[in-house]
Structure formats: structure tokens, C-alpha cells
Amino acid sequence: MISARGLSVRLGEREVLTGVDLEVPRGSWVAVIGPNGAGKSTLLKALMGLVAHRGEVAFGSRPAGALKPRERARLVAYAPQTPALPRDMTVFDYALLGRTPYIPYLGRESRRDREVTESVLDRLDLTALAGRRVGELSGGERQRVVLARALAQEAPVLLLDEPTTALDLGHQQQVLELVDRLRRTDGLTVLTTLHDLTVAGLYADALLLLTEGRAAASGEPDRVLTEELVGRHFDAHVKIEPGPDGRPVVHLVRGRP
């Protein structure tokens, strides 16, 4: 559903991304992992066409370059790592922004746009907050509201940049379970960056390990999350064991040599 070939991004003098290949099959969840500054967020932005890049990107059978902005927005929804939240806007109005690609330029939203927004808020248990201002929400509620906006786009592809940053354990689980459920029920294709390796291995079907803008490894979680690969690319001393469900669990080892 998402495919990229030889994706490269240069920001100023620095090559942030170099020749990255990516394949995300329809209905699957791929997580991008890697140390700080590896180019994870830039990869998502390049896929969205938000930064100048070389290489090819396609969504389904359609090359990204041939898509008009509105067409792209109906196909791919994107939530950045630190979304700009207009503090005085209500939750409903904010979620309604997700309907932008369906509303004519100077037109106003249709009844259906409002219905879709309402049902998305309902699914995310946000109906009670619909009239609240976004600035008054807690961190967990904000994350859900941003997700609501992305889901209101009704796009088959979801790009989420660190959807669980700044969330406590319970809220992390809540958001990730939600994305997982939506993926299963609606057949969404999900690409996220995730800094927590165990979490990434737990939810994603496949991982892409980026270091210094290059793809260092990719594949199923237990093939990417190995002590050797993680130790080398994160410069960390870790122990990795299979968890209760067989997925890899990453432990830090104290007293590194």
C-alpha cells in the first residue's frame, strides 16, 4: 500500500535520508525505529511530500507525485510528533479539520462531514469532550483528539509520528490498542515511528531500523530486534528475550562495559 524506492532527503548541507526502500503491505502495521536523529520523522514527512526528496513514493498503484494535494489527503492521513493545537478551538471543530479534503475551497462542511466527525469522536470516547477547548485537555486526551482528526480523514493509510510520546503507560496502551483495532476493523495500513523498541515489536508486523538516514535492517520484529543489531546501532547494552507471546522484549543491562 505504501512503497518507496531510493528515498533521499537533503536538509541544507546534511543528507538526512539516503536511499531508503520501504514496503508496507495493505492492512499491515510497520514501525520505524532507530536512534535519535536517524531520520525517522523525516521519512514520514518525505512520504507525505512535506519535505523535498528524491526517489519514488507510491500509495497503492498511484505515484505520490501525480496526486493532487486533496487526493493525497483522502488517501493518507498524517499526525506529526508535536502537532500544533489551536488552544481555543473546540474538540469537535478540531476533529472536523480532518474533513478538509472533502470540503470545497470556499465551501462549508456537509451533513455527512459532521456525521463522520461525530462518529469518530464517538469511537474514541471523545463525545463528552466535543465542546471543550483543545487547550484544556490532558496529554492523553490530546493524543486521542489528534488521532480523531486523522481518522476523520477516512484515509486508508495512516502515518503516525511517535503517537505515544509523553503518554503514561496506560494511555500508551490505550492509543496503540485503538490504532490496532482500527487497523483490523477498517483494514487501515499503518506506518508509525516508535521510540520504544519493545512496544514497536509488540504491535508492528514488521520493523524498519534506520540509522544515520539509512535502512540498517528490516523485517519481522524478532529478526530486527536482536542484541547484535540493537547493540550496534543504538550504542546500547541490551538483553533481548522472547516475551509471553513470543515477541521480543528489550531489556537494558545495567553496568555496561
Next chain:
Amino acid sequence: MVTQAGPSRARPLWVVCALGVLAVCMIAGLLDGAADISPWQVVLQIADWLPFTEVDSGLAPVEQGLLFELRLPRVLVAAVVGGLLAMAGAGYQGVFRNPLADPYLLGAAAGAGLAATAAIVLLPPMAVGVPVAAFVGAVGGVFLAYTLGNTAGRDGGTATLVLAGVAVTSFLTAIQTFVQQFKVEELQRIYSWILGDVGGGWDQFWLVLPYAAVSSVLLLLHGRLLDVLSVGDEEATSLGLRASRVRFLVLLAASLATAAAVAVSGLIGFVGIVVPHVVRRIAGGSYRIVLPLSMLGGAAFLVLADLVARTVIAPAELPIGVVTMFVGAPFFVLVLRMTRRAAL
């Protein structure tokens, strides 16, 4: 499933309330003056002026003439100019995502000030010269700030644009002072223009009306798109919006509104900050409600400011710009404090 989300249903109610406030302010504006006329007579007289109605207000022809030729155009000009400035302020704030953006800050006022001063000093005295020059100057000032901001900041960031506006303002004000010193005998005229005036009669009203209509419609139509823009350029782009196009059109409309207001009435500051800010506090941050309410609230605010300007040292008059600055400058500091606290 909810039937209807609360915040949107409340919108017409706010507009009705604002219309009511505006009507009360305008009647109060019509009342004040040397002749003794009651509010009820004013209402009846307005009804009489409307087409297809004939009501006897009990006013003498002299009083009717006073109301129609002096007070009514004055109140209407104040309302239109106030509405334009407040809406332009809201538009600039939306485009720059900065609650402190104001026609005053962005080079429009300084550009108009320079051009009007130059017209007073250099051109032979004629009625049309100053407004036209002010119009050109306002558009030129914003254009300068916008271009400078775009070239200085590679990312076209918000702060860069506002800083560019400050730089342009300082520079143009310096030139304006330089020019005005050439004709010290015109200082009185220059200053009374710079400090604002809405007492120009029907001519002033008809001069501003077409530009007011075009810019208001354009701005009001962009409310929803300014909401989309408020999530930032990247996210707005990801939602399928061409952010630069929205920004350009809103800047154009807001600058047209500013230029029209400044051209007929001189420099009236801070309306563009005070009114949208109060509106946001009361009715929420969506530009779909901020823009229309700013228009109505700005109109009411300036009608009141004019009323104060006429009465506080009667029979003499204060320039209206002094009144708005007196209220606006402390308010600016307040907004600045609140903005900074929110950013922490």
C-alpha cells in the same frame, strides 16, 4: 451518537447578541451631542428613513438634519472602520498564527502614515490626495513586510514575518518624520490625520464602503480555511490545503481592509488586537466565529470609542486614535503576558 455538537449550534446566538450590542452602541452614538434627542425618537427617526415606512418621530427638521448629516454618517463610518480593523487584525492573526499580529504591527499603518504625510507635504491641497496615498502606502507597507519576511526567513516562519513588520514600521516611520519636518506648518494637519478621525460625513462613508464590502466578504469566506491553517503549514498541507494560497488571499483581503480603513480615517491602533482577543475569550477560537464577531464587535468598539472621544473633553474633541490607544496599549501588554504564560 450525538445529535449535534454544542459549540456550533451556539454560533447564531453569538451573532445575534453582537448585533444587539452594536445596535445599542450605535443608538448611543446617535444620541450624544448638543441637541437633546431621546433614544425613542432616534429609533423612530431611523424607522422613518427606511424605505416604505413613514413614522413621525416628533423631531424638528433641524434636528433631523443634524442627525442625518452629522451624526449618522459619523456613527456609520466609525462602525465600518472598526469592523474592518478588527477583522483585518483577526485575519493577520490567523495567517501569522500570532495573537499579537495587528495592522499596526505589520507595516500597513506606517506605510499609510508615510504616504499620507508625503501627500500632505508634497501635493497641492485637494480632498482625494490623502486617502488615495494612504491606501497605496498601506498596501505597500504590508507588501514590503511580507516580502522581507519571506526572503529573510528561509522557512517563512511566523516570527520572521512579524519581526519584518516591526523593522518596516520603524523604517517607514523614520522616513515619515523626516518628510514631515520639511513642512512644519502642516504638522497640525498631519498629526490630526495620524491620530484618526471619523467625522468626514457621507463622502467618507461612500469612499470606504466598496472596499469594505469586498474585503469583508473575502475574509468571512476564509474563516474555515484559517481554522485549517491554525494547525500549522505542514499539517494543513497534509490535509490537502495549499497553505500559501490561503495565506496570500487572506493577507490581500486583510490589507485591503486595513488600507481602506486607514485611508478614510487615519491611524486607529489596537482595534485589531483588542476585539479579536475578547471575541476568542468569549466564543472560542474558531475563525468561523471569530471573524464575524470581530467585525460586529470592532464596529461597536469604535462607535463607543468615538463617543468617548467626543464627550470626555466636550465641547472639544479627542482624536479617536488616542482613545483606542489608551485602551489598547495596556491590553496589548495583557495579551502579551497571557500569551507568554500559555507558551511556557
